[in-house]
Amino acid sequence: MIRHKALHNGFQYIEITNACAEAKIALQGAHVFHYKTKDNDPLLWLSEEAFFEEGKAIRGGIPLCFPWFGKHKTDTILPQHGFARTSLWSLSKTEEIDKDTTEVQLQLLPTPETKALWPYDFDVRLDVLVGSELTMTLSITNTDTKPFEISLALHTYFNISDVDNVVVEGLKGCAYFDSLEDKTYIQKEDLTIEEEVDRIYSKSAKDVILQDTHRNIVLRSEGSNSLVVWNPWVEKAKQMADMHDEGYRNMLCLETGNIREDARTVEVGETHVLKAVMKSS
Numbered sequence: 292m293i294r295h296k297a298l299h300n301g302f303q304y305i306e307i308t309n310a311c312a313e314a315k316i317a318l319q320g321a322h323v324f325h326y327k328t329k330d331n332d333p334l335l336w337l338s339e340e341a342f343f344e345e346g347k348a349i350r351g352g353i354p355l356c357f358p359w360f361g362k363h364k365t366d367t368i369l370p371q372h373g374f375a376r377t378s379l380w381s382l383s384k385t386e387e388i389d390k391d392t393t394e395v396q397l398q399l400l401p402t403p404e405t406k407a408l409w410p411y412d413f414d415v416r417l418d419v420l421v422g423s424e425l426t427m428t429l430s431i432t433n434t435d436t437k438p439f440e441i442s443l444a445l446h447t448y449f450n451i452s453d454v455d456n457v458v459v460e461g462l463k464g465c466a467y468f469d470s471l472e473d474k475t476y477i478q479k480e481d482l483t484i485e486e487e488v489d490r491i492y493s494k495s496a497k498d499v500i501l502q503d504t505h506r507n508i509v510l511r512s513e514g515s516n517s518l519v520v521w522n523p524w525v526e527k528a529k530q531m532a533d534m535h536d537e538g539y540r541n542m543l544c545l546e547t548g549n550i551r552e553d554a555r556t557v558e559v560g561e562t563h564v565l566k567a568v569m570k571s572s
C-alpha cells in the first residue's frame with residue numbers, strides 16, 4: 292500500500308507497506324527516513340530530535356548530497372552537501388511490483404533557486420525499491436549544453452545497537468582521507484569506532500558489512516569508488532540541535548558516494564548512476 296501523508300505543518304511524505312517491509316519517504320529531499328523489514332529492527336537511524344520542516348535537512352535516514360558533497364569547493368557560503376536534500380522533489384512513479392516489493396520514483400528538476408546556486412540544467416531521479424532489501428538508485432542526467440562536475444552521496448545513517456558493539460568489514464587495505472586531520476592513511480584492520488570519525492575511503496565496489504551484536508547489515512554500492520564513514524561522537528553530538536547528546540551511540544553513517552578524486556564529470560546528454568543496496572541478515 293502507498294499512502295500520501297502530511298504532518299500538521301504540511302510536511303509531505305509517502306508511507307509504503309507491503310508483505311515484506313515498510314518505508315517512509317519525504318518529498319523534501321526524496322529523503323527515505325524509515326525502512327524496516329517485517330522481522331527486523333529499523334535499518335535506518337532517525338534522530339528523535341530531527342526537524343521535519345521546510346528547508347531543513349532531516350537528521351537520519353538517507354539524505355541525498357548533490358550536486359556537491361560537504362562544503363562547496365570554492366564558496367563556503369553555499370549550503371553544505373548541496374541543495375538536493377532541502378529541495379522539494381516530485382513523485383514521478385509508484386508501483387506495487389508484487390506483494391513484497393514496491394517501487395517509488397522521485398524527480399528533481401532545476402528551478403530559479405537551484406540555478407542561483409548551481410547554474411546547470413539537470414534531470415535527477417531517485418528510484419527506491421522497498422522489499423527484502425532497500426535499493427536506492429540515483430540517476431543524474433545532464434540536460435545542459437555543457438558538461439558539469441558533481442560530487443554526491445547517499446548519506447545513509449544506519450541504526451546500531453551501540454557504537455561500541457559494531458565492526459565495519461570490507462575496508463581493510465583501503466586508503467582513506469581523514470577529514471578531521473586533512474591527511475591520508477591506509478586502513479590496517481577492520482574498523483571499530485572509538486572516537487569522532489569523518490573519513491572518505493577510496494574503495495572498489497565490494498560489499499561493506501556492518502557487524503552488530505544481533506545482525507549484520509550489508510551495503511552494496513555501484514557507480515561509486517568512495518565511501519564516507521562518519522560518527523560525530525560526544526562533542527559534535529552535543530553541538531547539534533537535532534541530535535540528542537547520546538544520539539551518536541546508535542548511529543553510524545556509511546555513505547555510498549562520488550567524492551574527492553571520485554567526483555564525476557557528466558557530459559551533455561549523459562547519465563551518471565549511483566546505487567546502494569542495503570539489507571540486514
Ligand code: BG6
Nearest residue numbers: 348371372446470489519521546
Ligand atoms: C558527513 C560529513 O557526511 O556529514 C561530515 O563527512 C558532516 O563532515 C556530516 O559533519 C553531517 O553534515 P550535516 O550537514 O548533515 O550536519
